[in-house]
Amino acid sequence: MVTPPVVLTVAGTDSGGGAGIAADLATFAALGVHGTCVVAAVTAQDTTAVHAVHAVPFDVVAAQLDAVIADLPPVVVKTGMLATADVARLVARWCAGSPSRQLVVDPVLRATTGAALADDDLVRAYAAVLLPVATVVTPNAAEARALLALAADDPTPSRELAGLLAAQLAGPAVVLTGGPLGAPAASSSTCIDWLTRPGDEPVAIEHPAVATPNDHGTGCTHASALAAFLAHGHDVATAAARAAAYVSGQLVASRGWQLGSGRGPIAHTTDPNTILPRTTIPSTEETA
Numbered sequence: 001m002v003t004p005p006v007v008l009t010v011a012g013t014d015s016g017g018g019a020g021i022a023a024d025l026a027t028f029a030a031l032g033v034h035g036t037c038v039v040a041a042v043t044a045q046d047t048t049a050v051h052a053v054h055a056v057p058f059d060v061v062a063a064q065l066d067a068v069i070a071d072l073p074p075v076v077v078k079t080g081m082l083a084t085a086d087v088a089r090l091v092a093r094w095c096a097g098s099p100s101r102q103l104v105v106d107p108v109l110r111a112t113t114g115a116a117l118a119d120d121d122l123v124r125a126y127a128a129v130l131l132p133v134a135t136v137v138t139p140n141a142a143e144a145r146a147l148l149a150l151a152a153d154d155p156t157p158s159r160e161l162a163g164l165l166a167a168q169l170a171g172p173a174v175v176l177t178g179g180p181l182g183a184p185a186a187s188s189s190t191c192i193d194w195l196t197r198p199g200d201e202p203v204a205i206e207h208p209a210v211a212t213p214n215d216h217g218t219g220c221t222h223a224s225a226l227a228a229f230l231a232h233g234h235d236v237a238t239a240a241a242r243a244a245a246y247v248s249g250q251l252v253a254s255r256g257w258q259l260g261s262g263r264g265p266i267a268h269t270t271d272p273n274t275i276l277p278r279t280t281i282p283s284t285e286e287t288a
């Protein structure tokens with residue numbers, strides 16, 4: 001019996017099951033790591049919109065973190081929607097005191113459906129305390145611009161944005177993701193994430209672009225896959241390449257399904273084509 005590595009997600013819930021903690025835990029399970037979770041926020045959300053957001057009280061977030069680290073210390077921590085600057089500081093404090101763990105920060109600021117999922121205090125806390133102790137940060141282009149305090153319509157291309165962010169943070173690797181909010185794909189068939197570190201030339205991670213209405217939760221799935229591959233011992237470049245390929249594969253897997261009336265969720269775990277039709281297990285009434 002092989003014991004899986006433990007990974008922790010600190011994030012928010014999505015009641016529609018497409019993004020956030022649901023995406024993270026499903027991705028961890030699919031990739032062979034044991035997922036633990038600290039819920040920082042609860043959202044009333046579906047495939048069309050975020051209808052309400054509730055930040056979990058700080059002491060409840062802290063109690064969840066205490067419970068996990070006392071009993072199931074993670075080798076990799078992944079953060080998603082943190083909701084408040086206090087939670088960012090809490091995670092940063094623990095990570096700073098546990099230098100052997102790795103930290104993947106997905107700086108979730110806004111849902112694709114439009115709702116803001118972070119305030120200015122949290123953006124400042126990312127830059128000041130959390131990113132300095134991170135192994136890798138995975139912003140899309142809009143998030144990179146916010147972290148760089150650039151205007152939302154700043155025209156700097158993604159490759160340069162990645163370099164600017166790495167230079168400003170002077171610590172973590174940057175994987176600037178190339179989804180719908182990012183740079184246009186290099187060709188209609190390729191999606192590019194830019195990987196860089198301070199002083200390095202950005203490297204293109206090219207993977208198949210998938211035309212699909214079912215792309216809700218791609219950022220969470222990508223960052224969780226990256227965390228899982230790190231936990232299995234891969235370096236950042238390999239983990240980022242594998243995570244990108246994983247997302248492309250899962251987008252293909254869910255391309256034809258219809259869940260909700262908005263942007264449906266990416267498949268986090270299985271290829272729906274492999275799901276068996278309902279088997280004929282007799283009901284208790286039939287067997288009585």
Ligand SMILES: Nc1ncnc2c1ncn2[C@@H]1O[C@H](COP(=O)(O)OP(=O)(O)O)[C@@H](O)[C@H]1O
Nearest residue numbers: 140177178179191208209210218219222244247
């Ligand atoms: N249509 C797509 N085809 C292939 N990969 C995609 C597509 N959309 C997003 N991705 C990939 O999903 C991952 C998450 O990126 P992105 O969608 O930019 O995150 P976010 O959801 O935070 O905006 C990246 O590896 C990105 O390249």
Ligand SMILES: Cc1ncc(COP(=O)(O)OP(=O)(O)O)c(N)n1
Nearest residue numbers: 012019020111112216217218219220
């Ligand atoms: C609770 C919660 N966390 C994160 C997000 C953003 O998720 P992401 O994977 O970036 O997917 P989209 O929202 O961009 O489809 C979220 N919506 N909710």
